[in-house]
């Protein structure tokens with residue numbers, strides 16, 4: 001069942017060229033310049049007339065939601081809020097029938113997400129599901145939705161479901177943007193071509209970084225803390241990188257928007273603090289360069305995820321992981337892959353049970 005891989009998690013990491021492709025299959029028709037999504041199209045008036053979109057989720061799915069906010073606001077220009085389901089449901093939120101609520105859930109069974117959706121439904125919102133498990137409870141109570149089609153995810157730490165969620169959110173943002181006229185045809189065509197190329201780029205990253213990341217992991221087996229930093233679209237990718245590491249390796253890790261570093265976390269930086277920094281060329285690169293300078297001035301150990309051929313950040317970094325360039329909005333899909341591998345190998349070298357980390361369950365059906 002693990003097809004020769006040592007763990008389901010590694011198998012699922014390596015499945016991502018296929019799972020991302022499967023998520024787009026039949027939906028992204030690049031040559032025709034069309035994105036087909038029945039769930040959106042059948043309810044396009046709801047989206048068109050929405051005052052705002054509220055995304056609710058937990059954990060990794062919540063991180064995908066944050067990237068969804070950037071995507072939908074940038075390309076469809078619809079205001080988006082992203083909330084933890086557990087907070088949303090208990091804080092007496094303002095919800096009206098002009099709101100569209102999107103729930104993101106791999107399992108489709110998460111108790112808090114389910115309860116938040118029920119509340120939104122009661123208040124008259126249109127509710128939309130992005131689930132991986134077909135016919136799951138969330139998929140059944142939503143008014144419409146899009147399945148991620150990533151295939152069964154067995155490893156407790158979410159990997160391929162996350163990149164599939166990002167793919168669906170990209171499709172939704174581009175489709176809505178094209179439909180409401182905020183995304184011009186030329187931009188739509190180039191973005192869809194770029195999205196179509198993502199599975200191949202993931203494949204390239206897997207083969208070019210697999211061994212390198214294993215070697216990096218060996219140097220951090222005894223680390224007790226990690227910081228993950230990114231800006232823009234890669235800020236949520238930093239949060240997700242940190243979550244992956246903490247849940248399977250039990251090393252404390254925190255993700256931050258890189259600019260927030262100087263508002264607190266910088267106090268932690270010394271020669272014992274590893275800092276993973278996501279620094280693709282497109283996306284506030286110059287700002288990231290200064291963040292890396294600030295870290296190096298305090299002797300932090302920098303593991304940088306940069307684009308192929310990068311020099312500026314690479315020269316200052318202790319470890320460099322190169323990934324191919326893509327549009328800024330899709331870069332978290334590619335950048336997440338080496339971070340998944342890094343968490344995986346650190347955990348494996350520590351002897352942890354990566355597929356079933358302590359205290360965690362694959363689907364959290366109690367609040």
Ligand code: F6R
Nearest residue numbers: 059060061105106107110157158
């Ligand atoms: C992280 C992880 C959890 C889930 C969270 C939501 O790797 O697996 O944080 O993402 O419990 O689960 P779903 O997406 O099933 O609602």
